Structure formats: structure tokens, C-alpha cells
Amino acid sequence: MKLLTHNLLSSKSLKGVKVGYPLRIVAKDVKINESKFNKEFVKKIIPKLDWQVFINAAVQIGHNNDLSDELIDDYENNDEFLKKVHHLLVEIEIINGELICPETDRVFPISDGIPNLLLNVNEVP
Amino acid sequence: MKRFQYLLWFAHEHVSFRLHEIEAIASVLKIPIKWIEPPSDKPWYLVELPSEEAVQKLSARSVTMRRAIHLWADEPTVPRLHASLKEKCLNGLLEPYKLKSFKVDVDLFCNSQTQEEKLERIESFSYMPFQGHVDLMNPDVTFQYIEYYGLDPKIVPANPTRTFFGRVVSESGRQLIHELSLKRRKFIGNTSMDPQLSLLMANLGKVSNGDLVLDPFVGSGSLLVAAAKFGGHVIGTDIDFLMLHGRTRPTRKQTRHIARKDESIEANMVQYSCVDKYIDVIVADSAIPFWRSDVEFDCILADPPYGIREPTERIGSKESLPIIKKEGSSVHFPSKIEYGLNEIIKDLMWFSSKHLKLHGRLLFWVPVFRQDYNDAQIARHSCFQLIGNCEQVLTTFTARRLLVFEKIKMPQDTDECSSAIPTSSTFREKYFTHGDENRLTRKQKKAEAAKNKEIWFAKLNNVNVK
Ligand SMILES: C[S@@+](CC[C@H](N)C(=O)[O-])C[C@H]1O[C@@H](n2cnc3c(N)ncnc32)[C@H](O)[C@@H]1O
Numbered sequence: 001m002k003l004l005t006h007n008l009l010s011s012k013s014l015k016g017v018k019v020g021y022p023l024r025i026v027a028k029d030v031k032i033n034e035s036k037f038n039k040e041f042v043k044k045i046i047p048k049l050d051w052q053v054f055i056n057a058a059v060q061i062g063h064n065n066d067l068s069d070e071l072i073d074d075y076e077n078n079d080e081f082l083k084k085v086h087h088l089l090v091e092i093e094i095i096n097g098e099l100i101c102p103e104t105d106r107v108f109p110i111s112d113g114i115p116n117l118l119l120n121v122n123e124v125p
Numbered sequence: 126m127k128r129f130q131y132l133l134w135f136a137h138e139h140v141s142f143r144l145h146e147i148e149a150i151a152s153v154l155k156i157p158i159k160w161i162e163p164p165s166d167k168p169w170y171l172v173e174l175p176s177e178e179a180v181q182k183l184s185a186r187s188v189t190m191r192r193a194i195h196l197w198a199d200e201p202t203v204p205r206l207h208a209s210l211k212e213k214c215l216n217g218l219l220e221p222y223k224l225k226s227f228k229v230d231v232d233l234f235c236n237s238q239t240q241e242e243k244l245e246r247i248e249s250f251s252y253m254p255f256q257g258h259v260d261l262m263n264p265d266v267t268f269q270y271i272e273y274y275g276l277d278p279k280i281v282p283a284n285p286t287r288t289f290f291g292r293v294v295s296e297s298g299r300q301l302i303h304e305l306s307l308k309r310r311k312f313i314g315n316t317s318m319d320p321q322l323s324l325l326m327a328n329l330g331k332v333s334n335g336d337l338v339l340d341p342f343v344g345s346g347s348l349l350v351a352a353a354k355f356g357g358h359v360i361g362t363d364i365d366f367l368m369l370h371g372r373t374r375p376t377r378k379q380t381r382h383i384a385r386k387d388e389s390i391e392a393n394m395v396q397y398s399c400v401d402k403y404i405d406v407i408v409a410d411s412a413i414p415f416w417r418s419d420v421e422f423d424c425i426l427a428d429p430p431y432g433i434r435e436p437t438e439r440i441g442s443k444e445s446l447p448i449i450k451k452e453g454s455s456v457h458f459p460s461k462i463e464y465g466l467n468e469i470i471k472d473l474m475w476f477s478s479k480h481l482k483l484h485g486r487l488l489f490w491v492p493v494f495r496q497d498y499n500d501a502q503i504a505r506h507s508c509f510q511l512i513g514n515c516e517q518v519l520t521t522f523t524a525r526r527l528l529v530f531e532k533i534k535m536p537q538d539t540d541e542c543s544s545a546i547p548t549s550s551t552f553r554e555k556y557f558t559h560g561d562e563n564r565l566t567r568k569q570k571k572a573e574a575a576k577n578k579e580i581w582f583a584k585l586n587n588v589n590v591k
Contacts, residue, residue, distance in 0.1 A: 040335035
């Protein structure tokens, strides 16, 4: 699971949960995969992100770097910046670990890189 | 600015998808098309395009087109075609290509063509002042000669009703169909979508470079491979844990006894050199919201479960099943209830009304029993405009239809949605009584039985699901 995906997922359907976002990350196995930088993609994806959550997630799994909590203006023409975002978003992969609901502590396992968000019958309202 | 006339020459299949495909690609690439002849079911479009580069870009993505031809002659009879070409050659039409190696391809549409007949046709162009040598394998220029005998193979006229000659400007994207062939794909499932239709969906979905594309019923990921080939960055979800982990029963006979590795959607992406476009797959039930509330996808593609070759299911309460633990991590097999086709479709449309960008496209298939079908049954939602409704005939009685929607407004509380396709259980019954699908039925039953056995085994013994 990549940090991009983490940025998009919630546990909002769990019984009693209001927001269910962001999920906490426990990363047991992390792999770095080099992937081709697609400027167009990174430019288009940044507005879709919850920036703060993205930066916090990177810090949580120990890949802190010099990106700041505030999204910079004029990032569209800043290749160096876009490349850093690319690296954190799609090159870091959590192979085994957990996503944890911030409100109920329900654990969603990540195995072989694939998160499992299935709920049991008694967990949905 | 000078514009050029081109003949877009098509494969004679998926005719109802053709115009949608060309219009969608032209719109993605921002290429203005001027129609010289209104588009018809005949296997060509006659168009004016701004440049040769535009033609090349357009054809490179099309999987309904065969090739694009710069038109040199277009006449109702063979003698007139030759007369017209002779004159144009005298005026120097061939000059730039005179010294190049070349070949002439012949297509007699709706008429059988023996090698001899083809050669005869090629000989008939001997008046053209070619000086280069013939090179069948790797020519500098290829010319295309076409004789059109109509669309009805039962009534073939003695002479063609139209003839074309021109220079081939570019081949289409059809080599992708072979590149993505299921026969050589590492990971497939028993409902893998064939490459041509997957590529068509990506085209009709207007997938473009850097788009975020979702398939909420991802299965073995065929639609995502196609979307990635056109620049989409892809995410998929599926309720089937074993499927996403490549642990379903092998669907290929020959691999049954060999240890399987590398069976995953990601492995397919690696195989097709587009793993850079692979984001993730997630085990999740699409009937239950789990995306952050304001996530927007650029395109949503789906081949929802019809309950014919795969169960339609969602998490629900029929009985409470135990949770199975596996190798320390917990794997859940929650109980599932039947999830009807119209319900699936409406959920998908409601979901897309919130999570698709404005003017983004939503595409999905619905199964229909042909006699019972009418357009009023088709899904609608106040946020969406129906752009295309293309039938793919499966048997005499059954078909599936690809619905192409465009989001035309942002969601409101007053939105409405309906879908009234005859339900999956009726459909399934008819499909099997009339559908000539016995082999499939048997295979499906076996596969289902095997899966159930696996799940029950796991449940009873609380052991590894392998
Ligand atoms: C027709 S198949 C898709 C096949 C896919 N296009 C491919 O190429 O392999 C439908 C898929 O939907 C999945 N499915 C069924 N119910 C679901 C649900 N409620 N949520 C998510 N996926 C579901 C099934 O497991 C199956 O893999």
C-alpha cells in the first residue's frame, strides 16, 4: 500500500465512527520501489490530497523529509518539489502492516501490500 | 492552414463502439475532426484532419481502426480509380515516394481474396512510376488499395461499389490487443475482460495521462491494465480476498500442478511495463463507503458482477460467521448476502455522482436478455448524461451493453437515480435456459464448489487458506 492510497481511505462505515480519517499506520515491512516520475500525474494528484495527512503519514512511517506541513504555492513548476512528492506518494510501499481506525482502534491488516478493509456484519450500522 | 483528407479504415467488429471511440480519442487529444462524409456503419470514416501527426496520434490509440490512409483516390469504379491515379501521377503525386522501397496492400471488403487475386490487383498499378524496390517486410512506404463490395456477405455484387487508394499514414493501436492477450497474461480470472473491450473502455472513458482511474469491481484487473496503457494511474477494489492475493483456483489447465507465483494484478502491470501506473488494489466491499468523503477520480470503469460467472455479493447479515485468523494476520470472511444487479448499478451511480470529477466518465457493463431489453430499463441518474449504450452480442438470446455516462453536474440532495434491468435471478435463469452456456455453467459450478469448499475448510479448521 502506498501513501497515496492511505490518503484516500477512511473507516467511516464502522458502527459509531464519525469521520474515521486519517487512519493510523503501523508499518512492519516497508519497501522502496523506484518508479518513473510523471510530472503530469503529480501535478494533478496534489489538489486531491489532504496535504497535512500526507505529510504526517510520511513522518509516521519514518520517511520524514524536508517537505513542510504547508503546501507551497506555485508547485506546478517546481520539479524538485514534485519529485519529492512523487517519491513519498508512490515509491514507498507498506508490504505488511496495519491501518487503524482513529476512533475505534479497529485494525485493518495490510498483507502482501494489499490492505483489507472488509468489515464484519456486526461492525456496520 | 492546409488540411488533409484521410480515410480511417476499420476492422469490421464492435461497430456500435466505433464512433464513440473516435470522438472520445479526438476529444482527449484535442484534435478537431471535420467529417467529409457523415459517419456510417461502412468500415471507413472519411475525415479532414489538421496534420499527419494528428492522424498518427489518433490512430495510435484506436482499437477499432486498422490503419489511417492519406487518400489519393476515391472512385465508384475500378477503371475510374485507375484513371484518376494516372492523372495524379502525371501531376507528380508520387514524386516524394518514387525512390523509396514500398509495398501495396489489398483489401477486398466483403469479398473473398485469394493470393492470386491480390497479386492481380497489385499488378494493375504497374503504370505508377515506382523506382524503389518492393519490400514486403519493412517498406519505407505502404500503399493501401481497397475495393468495397457492401456490408452483406450474402449479396456480393460483381463489381465493387467503391474503391480507394492511398498512402498508409499510420497503423492503429490494435497491436495492443495482441500485446495484452489473456493467453500470455500472468494472472487471469474466469471473468477477465478481453483486451480489446478493456482498451475500448479506457478510450471511451477518455483516460488520459496522469488521470486517477478506479475500478470498484477489479477482479483480475483487466480494465486497469488497459487504462494504464493510456496513461491512467490505477486503483482497484474487490470483495474477494483470495482473488486479489492470487489464491483462487488456477483458471488455466496447464498451470494446475505447477507452483504459481507472480499471480497478481501488480505482476500483470510489470509484465506489460506499466507498473509505474499501478497504485494499489484494496480488499473492500464497494457497497460500503470507505473512501475519504471528498476523493475525486478522473474516470470510473467497471465490469460489475452479474451473478452469472461470479457471485454478486456484499457484506450483510444472513448469519454471523466466525472470523478466521491466518498466519497471525486476520483474514475476514464475513457473511455475504445477494446484491442485486440494479442495486449494484444504483450504488455505483450514487457513488460516482460524489466521487467522479465533473465531466469525468463512468462506464460499466450490464447483461441483458435481448428480447426483454428496452432502453427504458437503462440506469439513469440526474448527475449523469448517457453518452453511449453499445451492445455486444454474446449469444442469440443474450448480450451485454456497455453504458457510457458523463457527469454533467455536481450532486445535490434532490438527485434521483433509477435502474430497472430485469433482475439477475430472472436473467440468470433465462441465460442458462436459452444461452447455450452449458460448458460455462459446468465450469462455473465447479469453480464455485471449489471456492466454497476452501472457505468452509478454513472456517471449520481455522487454518491457512491456501
Ligand atoms: C465481472 S468480475 C470483474 C472482472 C474483471 N473486470 C477482470 O477483468 O477480471 C466482478 C468482480 O466483482 C467482485 N465483487 C462482487 N461483489 C462485490 C462487492 N460488493 N464489492 C466489490 N467487489 C465485488 C467479484 O469478486 C468479481 O471479482
